[in-house]
Amino acid sequence: DDFFCGSVTTLAVAEKLGRRWIGCYLSKFAIQVTRKRLLDIHNSKDLLEESGKKKYGKPARPFELWNIGNYETVYWQEREDEYLAFMLKLYQAQPLTGFRYLHGRKGDRAVHIGPLNAPVTMEEVEKVVIECRANNFTKADILGWEWSYEVNELAKELAGRNGVDLRLIQIPSVNEIKSALVGFDLRLLKVPDQVVEKELSQYVKFSEVAYLEIKTEVKGNEVTLKISDFQLPPTAELAEIASKVRDSRELIDYWAIDWDYKGDTFHNQWQSFKVKKNPRVDYEARHRYEDSGEYQIMVKVVDVFGNDTNKVLRVRVK
Known part of the structure; x- marks a missing residue:
């Protein structure tokens, strides 16, 4: 357990060693850093390889993020x-x-x-x-x-x-x-x-709360989602960086999709997020369904201040 998880080192090491872990922090931004580091853990160094050049190569096991209040x-x-x-x-x-x-x-x-x-x-x-x-x-x-x-x-x-x-x-x-x-x-x-x-x-x-607009395109059994607009309400934090933002979608730090949302737990089946080497997210995602029918899709967006915005869509594929 790490109740001041900060730079996420304890959680990342525990994950690589196959141990169970719990992390806590007050800052929404720090929690978002934690989420991204764990999702990108496959690109980090392998602890058991002495040269430090080999990548860990495995995705993080499923984990849940809980908000327990202010x-x-x-x-x-x-x-x-x-x-x-x-x-x-x-x-x-x-x-x-x-x-x-x-x-x-x-x-x-x-x-x-x-x-x-x-x-x-x-x-x-x-x-x-x-x-x-x-x-x-x-x-x-x-x-x-x-x-x-x-x-x-x-x-x-x-x-x-x-x-x-x-x-x-x-x-x-x-x-x-x-x-x-x-x-x-x-x-x-x-x-x-x-x-x-x-x-x-x-x-x-x-x-x-934030406004999120997503365009949906269905061709046969393939669905394409594109974030066409994302607007945050005016705040002092936003005012400080507003002059540097050319496209409001640049305020997105991370977004993920559950392509078959059942109305309970969100399953992270696709994601795009900013990292130092690539400080941009993809605004478009595609998915091919194996079976025809009607599906419920949930999109989760986290802005650069650590706030979540969600949207649920319904599509029918052939």
């Missing part, structure tokens, strides 16, 4: 009601009562605030959608600190089937909120309403 918000756990009220004010929404999952309303949109120390899950999204439908809300915003890896497109698809126009809204980082609250104790949520409404809302911006 530790920075733990101190709000005992003040959940105050936290919800604060977030609704920050989002400029009015509180609602008498509902279990609908915490507020902004215009004609219901608002749900995601959990403090865990990612928003599909189960949570489904409960919000059901409550919206039962109470004649046709539009809803779900605010989250973190998102389970399957939520992005699956959530909108689920909501659409139930007649709900759903937006997934990223809650700004704790540091962004803190920087706009100089002079106030964020832990105690002792911030005057007028400060939240008139000043804080100018500096703390909520935005939708």
Whole structure:
């Protein structure tokens, strides 16, 4: 086990020796470095070859990536009601009562605030959608600190089937909120309403999660996917590098495809990612199916900041 896995050396060595391993880290970027190094392990040196010139040559065994939430918000756990009220004010929404999952309303949109120390899950999204439908809300915003890896497109698809126009809204980082609250104790949520409404809302911006567009081409039993557009919501991090980005797709650090997604575990059957020797990804992928029929494809994209965006597609091959 390596609970500060950093440059991934412990995990990589354990993998080459055929040992089981667990790695943890706080940084999304570091986790992405870990994933890429393990996926590229076949190109690294063989530990058992003395000259150091021979490559390991074997792919990494299947591994799972888990998001267990943001530790920075733990101190709000005992003040959940105050936290919800604060977030609704920050989002400029009015509180609602008498509902279990609908915490507020902004215009004609219901608002749900995601959990403090865990990612928003599909189960949570489904409960919000059901409550919206039962109470004649046709539009809803779900605010989250973190998102389970399957939520992005699956959530909108689920909501659409139930007649709900759903937006997934990223809650700004704790540091962004803190920087706009100089002079106030964020832990105690002792911030005057007028400060939240008139000043804080100018500096703390909520935005939708990333937009991913994929073109699909089917010829017989062969399917071609091409990333045609990828847009990140405006953030301070993005502003720092925006002038260097000529094509928004350059913000993709890694993407992978499960060509036969069953709705549960994502199986990494194809991937392209940036490495030092080749700092570009392929925007196009092809796959040939052995059997005709209808297939569900899941695409997972990770941007240069370590954030995941997913999209599910359906194709029929002959």
